[in-house]
Amino acid sequence: MTGLNDEKESARQREYIEKCREIIAERSEKSGRPLSAIVCTFGCQMNERDSEKIMGSLMEMGYERALSEEDADIIIYNTCTVRENADKRLYGRLGVCKAYKQKNKDMLIALCGCMMQEEHVVDKIRKSYPYVDVLFGTHNIFKFPELLYTRLTGNSQIIDIWKDTDEIVEDLPTRRKYSFKTGINIMYGCDNFCSYCIVPYVRGRERSRDPKEIIREAEKAAADGVVEVMLLGQNVNSYGKGLDTKVTFAELLSEIAKVDGIGRVRFMTSHPKDLSPELIQVIAENKKIARHIHLPLQSGSDRILKDMNRHYTKEQYIKLALKIREEIPDVSITSDIIVGFPGETAADVDDTIDVIEQVRFDGAFTFEYSPRTGTPAAKMKQLDKAFVQENFDRVLSTVQRISKEQAGRFEGRVMEVLIEGEDEKDASRYTGRISQNNVVHFPKMGFSLGDFVNVSLDECMGFYYNSKTASGCLTDALC
Ligand code: SF4
Secondary structure (H helix, E strand, C coil): CCCCCCHHHHHHHHHHHHHHHHHHHHHHHHHHHEEEEEEECCHHHHHHHHHHHHHHHHCCCCCCCCCCCCCCCCCEEEECCCCCHHHHCCCCHHHHHHHHHHHCCCCCEEEEEEHHHHHHHHHHHHCCCCCCEECCCCCCCCHHHHHHHHHHCCCCCCCCCCCCCCCCCCCCCCCCCCCCCEEECCEEEECCCCCCCHHHHHHHCCCCHHHHHHHHHHHHHHHHHCCCEEECCHHHHHCCCCCCCCCCCCCCCHHHHHHCCCCCCEECCCHHHHHHHHHHHHHHHHHCCEEEECCCCCCCCCHHHCCCCCCCCCCHHHHHHHHHHCCCCCCCEEEEEECCCCCCCCHHHHHHHHHHHHCCCCCEEEECCCCCCCCCHCCCCCCHHHHHHHHHHHHHHHHHHHHHHHHHHHCCCCEEEEEECCCCCCCCEEEEECCCCCEEECCCCCCCCCCEEEEEEHHHHHHHHCCEEEECCCCCHHH
């Protein structure tokens, strides 16, 4: 697919939104109630952001937000293929949906996201789940209004999956999940081809967005009341490759932090091989940029890192992490770790544990390796499950011990917190996050969602803090 132009294509899709709007209004009048929609998101922040865009189109069409799948007139599953058994979970949900469809004959089901880029999944849906109405992939999310219109005016299952694209179509409605924070895609796809990872195959080659458009999106979000943005990409540190204007990720980050109204900027995810000294310096010098870097380690063994195609060594990773700790005081470093990659020995796992001990991660997602069809590692000889479990337990207990010790280091300090919601266990309290990403529960004291406030971190409860007081709204000062 070539030759699309963002403005032209967005206008075309907006026309389809209008056409869908007329049909939804008719159906709503006939049924005597507003129609409602739900988008169920699996996986990463990129999917979360895509779901906000899909919800944006649906709400422009006249759908209201449904509270549950059972109540919805259209369900969209935005799928993820990174974790094991994702397909089984989806097929289970589709089984339940069949019963919902029998109750509500006009109900629609749409599937999108990374799983739809896998041929065997699409084949299975086509054969075994004919009642699924629309399937689309990661490269043509923007086409959702057109595909839905085709389904609303026809009878057959609509399948439109693109193998790849070099186009970016962004100028479509979006409905943010939170009024005060949002993600902004700065790039799509990945060129790294880590040997265990399916992402380059399902999300395509790396494409960076024009920095001016990203800044414009941040300004618009700020004008709408957003105070925290998260810049999203599979490997944000390689942002800018292929753009006509030479811009580094560090430069972009510092420009976003200048946007009026934005009080905090986060980003996700950093590849250790591309994290530059310039980026560390920009973070260190700019208080608006969160003191949190997610830096996936994956393994501490040089041999396994080579087989994973990660392009750094244990030594290089440790050096980088310690430099970050030295130059950005109070920074929190979190990570992803895979245990049980083909060929991994107990000695390799010792190396991983050694890195955890030396870097002292503030948190780490620890996963047992699971083969993803189509990746080089899936063809390698797989390890014995009991052996992997034993190593996984060793890694997990080290991660848990160290991250608990790390969390305690802010106890007794007063820190800036962005209020994100009500405490689920106590309606008289709020839940928020400090710049380092730790969660804090504290009394409401007349503050509002989206405010930055100073909170005294009185008691560390392991992975979160309980506080007795919050004082002084900092929003104006920060933004
Ligand atoms: S950097 Fe590696 S792990 Fe991350 S998305 Fe790209 S291929 Fe996957």
